[in-house]
Amino acid sequence: MKILVTGFDPFGGEPVNPSIETVKLLADEISGAEIIKLEIPTVCHKSIAAIDAKIAECDPDVILSVGQAGGSPGIDVERVGINIDDTRIPDNEGNQPVDEPVFPDGPDAYFSALPIKAIVKRIREAGVPASVSNTAGTFICNHVLYGVRYLCEHKYPGKKSGFIHIPYLPEQVTDKPGEPSMNQQDMVKAITAAIEAIVQNETDIRMGDGREF
Numbered sequence: 001m002k003i004l005v006t007g008f009d010p011f012g013g014e015p016v017n018p019s020i021e022t023v024k025l026l027a028d029e030i031s032g033a034e035i036i037k038l039e040i041p042t043v044c045h046k047s048i049a050a051i052d053a054k055i056a057e058c059d060p061d062v063i064l065s066v067g068q069a070g071g072s073p074g075i076d077v078e079r080v081g082i083n084i085d086d087t088r089i090p091d092n093e094g095n096q097p098v099d100e101p102v103f104p105d106g107p108d109a110y111f112s113a114l115p116i117k118a119i120v121k122r123i124r125e126a127g128v129p130a131s132v133s134n135t136a137g138t139f140i141c142n143h144v145l146y147g148v149r150y151l152c153e154h155k156y157p158g159k160k161s162g163f164i165h166i167p168y169l170p171e172q173v174t175d176k177p178g179e180p181s182m183n184q185q186d187m188v189k190a191i192t193a194a195i196e197a198i199v200q201n202e203t204d205i206r207m208g209d210g211r212e213f
Contacts, residue, residue, distance in 0.1 A: 001033040003195060004060035006051060008067055008140070011042035011092050018169045019066040022187040030192055031199040036060055042092045042140050044085060048147035055156055062160045062198055063148050064114070066191060067141035069165035070172075073180035074129030075190045076165040077116045078136045081146030082109045086138035102146045110149035114162030115197060115204035122197035128182075128190040132209045136163055164194060 007020030020039045028035055036058050040050045051063060069076055083106050085097040116132055123130035136142040145163035152159045166187050173179040 001062070001199060002036060002058060002060040003030075003033045003062045003064060003198065004036045004038060004051070004054055004058060005191070005195070006038045006040050006063070006065045006144075008040055008042045008047070009092065011140070012089055014172060016169060016172065017042075017068050018166055018172070018184070018187060019068050021169070021184065022166060022191055023066055025184070025188045026191060026195075030195045033195060033199050035195070040144070044091050044095045044097060044140065044143060046093070047140055047144050048151065051144070051148055052151055052155070055151070055159070060159070062114070063152070064195065064198065065144050065148060065161070065163045067144070067163065067165050068168070069141075070168050071179060072165060072167045074131060074167065074182070075123050076133035077119050077123075077130060077194070078112055078133050078145055078163040078165065079116055080109050080111050080134065081136055081142050081149060081163065082138070083107065083146055084138055085143055088139070091140055102143055103150050106146070106150050110146055110153070112145070112162035113149065113152065113160040115201040116162065117207045117209055118201040118205045119164075119194045119197040120209060121205065121207060122193045123190045126189050126193040128186050128193070130190065133165065134211065136165070141165065164191065166190070
């Protein structure tokens with residue numbers, strides 16, 4: 001099995017993005033799966049195009065995208081991407097779409113094709129807090145979650161994809177009183193555990209992990 005794992009470059013004035021820093025530190029093989037690593041731009045459509053090109057080059061079985069979720073206290077395994085770009089801040093090339101579809105001919109939403117609850121369970125077993133998230137926002141992370149699912153449905157049938165959000169690194173919150181963070185070691189441990197769950201679970205498990213808000 002080949003798994004393409006992507007992380008973003010820094011955005012929003014941050015000097016670092018924990019997603020690509022975590023991806024860089026992953027082992028080259030996890031649970032027998034070859035791990036292919038890719039940095040993608042925090043830019044509408046260019047992010048998806050970069051992943052598209054890498055899929056065509058490497059033919060992975062799974063595409064796991066990782067992104068920064070500032071303010072989150074733990075690992076958020078995303079359930080669904082919606083067909084909307086509604087950006088509060090510009091991307092890294094100044095694009096700021098408002099209420100625009102990611103793909104005009106796509107459905108309203110795509111669910112992750114990964115075993116999200118098995119992933120959450122495995123990350124918790126590794127000692128890192130994790131939960132299912134039911135919104136990936138409306139910035140580039142959601143754009144990529146939705147866009148890669150669109151590619152898999154229209155261009156690469158049979159391939160699976162999904163998205164995981166990780167918190168700030170500690171050095172990112174020194175000027176953000178009260179904001180949670182997570183150390184790099186635990187982030188690597190979490191994404192490694194997520195990949196283990198992907199390899200070991202062809203289908204998801206049944207486990208209550210809904211939210212009341």
